Amino acid sequence: MSTVNFILNGHPASAEPGSTILDAARAAGYFIPTFCHNEKLEPFASCFVCAVEVEGRRTLVPSCSTAVTEGMVVNTENERVKKARTVCVELLLSDHTGDCLGPCMTTCPAGIDIPGFISHIANGDDAAALELIMNNMPLAGCLGRVCTRPCETACRRQLVEEPIAICQLKRFPADQVEVSLKKVPSIGKRVAVVGAGPAGLSAAFFLQQFGVDCTVFDAHENPGGMIRYGIPSYRLPRDVIDGEVETIKQLGAEFRFNTKLGTDITLDQLREEFDAVFLGIGAQKASSMRTPGEELPGVQSGIEFLGKVSRDETLPIGKRVVVVGGGNTAIDAARTALRLGADEVSILYRRAREQMPAWDEEIDAALDEGVILETLAAPVKIEPAGGRLALTCVRMELGEPDASGRRRPVPVDGSEYTTDVDDIIAAIGQNVDASMAPSLELTDWRSIQADEQTGRTSVAGVFAGGDCVTGADIAVNAVAAGRRAAFAIKQFLTGDPVVGDPAGYNHSMGELDEIDEAVTEPFETSARTPMPHLDPKVRAKTFDEVETGFTEEQARAEAARCMECGCRDAHECALREYATAFDVEPSRFNGDRRAYRRDDSHPVLVYEEHKCIQCGSCVRACDELLNSPCMGFAGRGFEARVKPALDRAMVLIDDEQLPKLAEFCPVGALTLKTDSVATLNRNS
Amino acid sequence: MGKFESVDAVLDFAIAREEEAFDLYHGLASRATDAGMQALFTSFAKVEAGHKQKLEGIKEGTAYLPIREKATDLKIADYLVDVEPAPEMSFQDALVLAMKREQAASALYTQLAAAVGDPLLAELFSQLAREEAAHKTRFEDLYEDNFLSEN
Numbered sequence: 001m002s003t004v005n006f007i008l009n010g011h012p013a014s015a016e017p018g019s020t021i022l023d024a025a026r027a028a029g030y031f032i033p034t035f036c037h038n039e040k041l042e043p044f045a046s047c048f049v050c051a052v053e054v055e056g057r058r059t060l061v062p063s064c065s066t067a068v069t070e071g072m073v074v075n076t077e078n079e080r081v082k083k084a085r086t087v088c089v090e091l092l093l094s095d096h097t098g099d100c101l102g103p104c105m106t107t108c109p110a111g112i113d114i115p116g117f118i119s120h121i122a123n124g125d126d127a128a129a130l131e132l133i134m135n136n137m138p139l140a141g142c143l144g145r146v147c148t149r150p151c152e153t154a155c156r157r158q159l160v161e162e163p164i165a166i167c168q169l170k171r172f173p174a175d176q177v178e179v180s181l182k183k184v185p186s187i188g189k190r191v192a193v194v195g196a197g198p199a200g201l202s203a204a205f206f207l208q209q210f211g212v213d214c215t216v217f218d219a220h221e222n223p224g225g226m227i228r229y230g231i232p233s234y235r236l237p238r239d240v241i242d243g244e245v246e247t248i249k250q251l252g253a254e255f256r257f258n259t260k261l262g263t264d265i266t267l268d269q270l271r272e273e274f275d276a277v278f279l280g281i282g283a284q285k286a287s288s289m290r291t292p293g294e295e296l297p298g299v300q301s302g303i304e305f306l307g308k309v310s311r312d313e314t315l316p317i318g319k320r321v322v323v324v325g326g327g328n329t330a331i332d333a334a335r336t337a338l339r340l341g342a343d344e345v346s347i348l349y350r351r352a353r354e355q356m357p358a359w360d361e362e363i364d365a366a367l368d369e370g371v372i373l374e375t376l377a378a379p380v381k382i383e384p385a386g387g388r389l390a391l392t393c394v395r396m397e398l399g400e401p402d403a404s405g406r407r408r409p410v411p412v413d414g415s416e417y418t419t420d421v422d423d424i425i426a427a428i429g430q431n432v433d434a435s436m437a438p439s440l441e442l443t444d445w446r447s448i449q450a451d452e453q454t455g456r457t458s459v460a461g462v463f464a465g466g467d468c469v470t471g472a473d474i475a476v477n478a479v480a481a482g483r484r485a486a487f488a489i490k491q492f493l494t495g496d497p498v499v500g501d502p503a504g505y506n507h508s509m510g511e512l513d514e515i516d517e518a519v520t521e522p523f524e525t526s527a528r529t530p531m532p533h534l535d536p537k538v539r540a541k542t543f544d545e546v547e548t549g550f551t552e553e554q555a556r557a558e559a560a561r562c563m564e565c566g567c568r569d570a571h572e573c574a575l576r577e578y579a580t581a582f583d584v585e586p587s588r589f590n591g592d593r594r595a596y597r598r599d600d601s602h603p604v605l606v607y608e609e610h611k612c613i614q615c616g617s618c619v620r621a622c623d624e625l626l627n628s629p630c631m632g633f634a635g636r637g638f639e640a641r642v643k644p645a646l647d648r649a650m651v652l653i654d655d656e657q658l659p660k661l662a663e664f665c666p667v668g669a670l671t672l673k674t675d676s677v678a679t680l681n682r683n684s
Numbered sequence: 685m686g687k688f689e690s691v692d693a694v695l696d697f698a699i700a701r702e703e704e705a706f707d708l709y710h711g712l713a714s715r716a717t718d719a720g721m722q723a724l725f726t727s728f729a730k731v732e733a734g735h736k737q738k739l740e741g742i743k744e745g746t747a748y749l750p751i752r753e754k755a756t757d758l759k760i761a762d763y764l765v766d767v768e769p770a771p772e773m774s775f776q777d778a779l780v781l782a783m784k785r786e787q788a789a790s791a792l793y794t795q796l797a798a799a800v801g802d803p804l805l806a807e808l809f810s811q812l813a814r815e816e817a818a819h820k821t822r823f824e825d826l827y828e829d830n831f832l833s834e835n
Contacts, residue, residue, distance in 0.1 A: 287776070288776065290764040290767075290780060291765070292765050294765075325834045326834055327833075357833065378763070380763040399758070400756055402756065402825075408756065408825075410756060410757070410758055410759065411759045411763075427834065428834050429831065429832075429834040441719070442718075442719070443720070444723070444724070445830065446774075446775050
């Protein structure tokens with residue numbers, strides 16, 4: 001008999017005599033997962049993830065070690081098999097210790113490969129660092145200056161002393177490297193992007209790289225949206241914005257400024273003329289204080305003031321300026337007022353400093369420059385006062401905690417006081433003006449209703465992202481939303497399922513307080529590199545950039561502090577691949593996690609025992625191919641572990657072939673030191 | 685204060701005020717062109733209808749006014765400019781309108797409590813005042829979360 005005939009998933013199939021079900025099914029184009037199977041090794045059948053159903057057999061069988069026989073009826077894809085595989089992966093994850101991706105990377109809304117780009121900077125390859133950043137974010141120079149750095153809150157280096165200066169490091173390659181990206185051939189689809197702020201620029205950048213022709217419309221005369229008209233140039237020089245927009249133009253995006261949605265163009269028009277529309281119209285409508293006298297000349301909103309100064313940095317201003325509000329816009333407005341020449345600038349905030357939503361470093365910078373912070377005080381009335389303004393305020397105190405535990409500010413009876421000022425800037429928040437797109441469904445909070453993963457709105461072919469969906473938020477969230485929407489729009493245009501760019505499975509060692517001391521133990525203390533900046537006395541008089549950027553020496557030293565959290569094998573790990581594919585529930589079988597045990601004593605090979613899944617591939621490779629006893633099983637049952645011979649440190653194993661074992665490990669337990677955490681051009 | 689000779693008369697007065705509020709929000713909801721504002725006004729109207737139902741229950745003897753501790757008065761409404769009800773008003777203005785109406789109702793009941801001679805009726809007015817103050821606090825909390833988050 002030259003072939004064996006059998007039934008595979010309901011269809012007649014044939015295979016060479018002696019073939020395993022695994023080989024026969026794979027030859028027929030079916031996917032069967034495996035951990036312990038390696039074509040160079042004898043079948044071992046230890047992981048059982050390759051299990052299939054053979055009709056007539058009571059239990060599932062391992063396909064890697066079961067030969068196909070004449071007339072056999074095999075099912076490799078039914079629910080029973082899928083469930084068994086899922087359970088198998090969940091059991092392996094139940095005691096797995098390790099991170100797929102570094103906590104910085106999973107915390108970054110844009111999902112930038114942070115350990116990767118920092119590793120490139122440490123190695124002196126700034127071009128590769130920037131390329132890696134730009135896989136997820138087109139505005140590295142801008143965000144490298146103004147991002148509020150959620151990533152740094154998750155950085156494990158703070159368990160040693162301080163988090164890595166991730167954001168400032170992101171700026172470094174953007175300042176050093178001139179970007180030149182090639183235009184991608186058009187797929188013949190056109191998208192209207194409304195809004196040239198972080199969300200719109202990000203959407204256009206990625207869509208152009210998918211071969212989609214974008215026309216970007218913006219109501220302003222220049223690109224940048226809130227990062228130009230809401231952030232002063234001393235924090236973000238305009239040439240940085242223009243340079244990064246130039247890259248998007250090079251990719252083929254066309255820009256039409258001074259074009260307002262709802263006035264110069266309508267959503268219906270765009271929907272007719274283009275194959276899809278992305279709305280990134282921001283939240284640029286200033287909240288009103290509803291305070292009597294608010295309409296008087298000399299009173300303006302923070303965003304209006306910053307917008308005007310963005311167009312003319314010589315704008316006249318009075319001697320005494322009061323800024324109302326505690327957010328970053330209030331701080332920006334106050335520092336800008338000083339630079340325009342005001343003698344005294346105060347920030348009035350109705351709660352305590354600890355409750356200010358503004359970034360702590362920015363508050364400190366404002367105080368260093370001479371801004372006065374007046375907390376627990378709120379404006380109640382504004383009246384004209386002989387060409388000036390009489391501002392009446394009331395003192396506040398924090399009330400008793402309410403049901404949610406918050407202590408809300410309450411006016412102190414009889415504490416009103418009045419002071420004469422020249423300008424009042426109300427920076428108390430912004431909201432979305434969605435009236436320009438009246439056909440769209442809105443949220444209860446009057447922002448555009450859009451799917452978080454794809455940006456899909458209630459109107460087919462119209463996507464939205466950024467502040468107009470979330471309400472006023474940080475720029476990195478807008479950049480991330482623009483990217484996700486670009487993926488979704490491309491899928492929409494090509495008729496694929498619209499899913500955005502879903503994140504793969506991520507295993508984590510946990511929050512900062514859950515991290516084993518052994519993780520940080522090898523790292524010696526090395527202080528975070530402070531960002532060089534202009535002297536407060538000098539800078540308060542000019543719009544020159546305050547933070548001058550790391551020198552090369554500083555950048556390399558800061559990058560070298562990175563602990564490189566995340567797995568070197570994250571993009572090739574079979575455990576992660578299957579966990580993603582099977583959509584596992586990793587906590588289903590919560591057990592004791594393996595103890596963190598990393599051995600990087602060897603000059604080339606790293607062994608992380610806590611990641612091992614006991615597939616035995618390395619042990620068998622030693623035995624069958626290398627003829628060396630360098631790795632073996634120790635212990636029994638749940639306590640069994642794969643260990644170097646005699647449980648020695650890897651460096652003490654005298655075998656030149658040892659590094660070859662890395663290729664047999666299906667997860668990241670055995671990796672080569674040359675396998676950098678940096679992975680260019682590979683999406684997670 | 686001849687108007688309020690009995691508990692029922694007081695409750696009828698309070699019920700009529702809740703009806704007025706219901707009519708106002710219901711009218712705004714039917715005239716608002718923005719779907720979100722329609723939903724918001726409808727939710728306000730439902731709240732007022734709930735208050736009315738509760739008062740009717742008290743009148744029939746099937747419900748009691750909740751015993752409320754005096755809540756912290758955030759006094760947000762005290763310092764905001766008045767707004768006129770309009771179908772095209774913004775979310776922010778709608779909250780200002782609502783909190784100011786509840787504030788006015790609470791103030792009215794407080795005055796009536798002081799003016800009415802019967803101690804039983806005075807206590808009922810005080811309870812109604814606290815009830816309206818609690819309603820105002822609910823809108824002030826919402827206002828603080830949405831429009832004073834950076835202030």
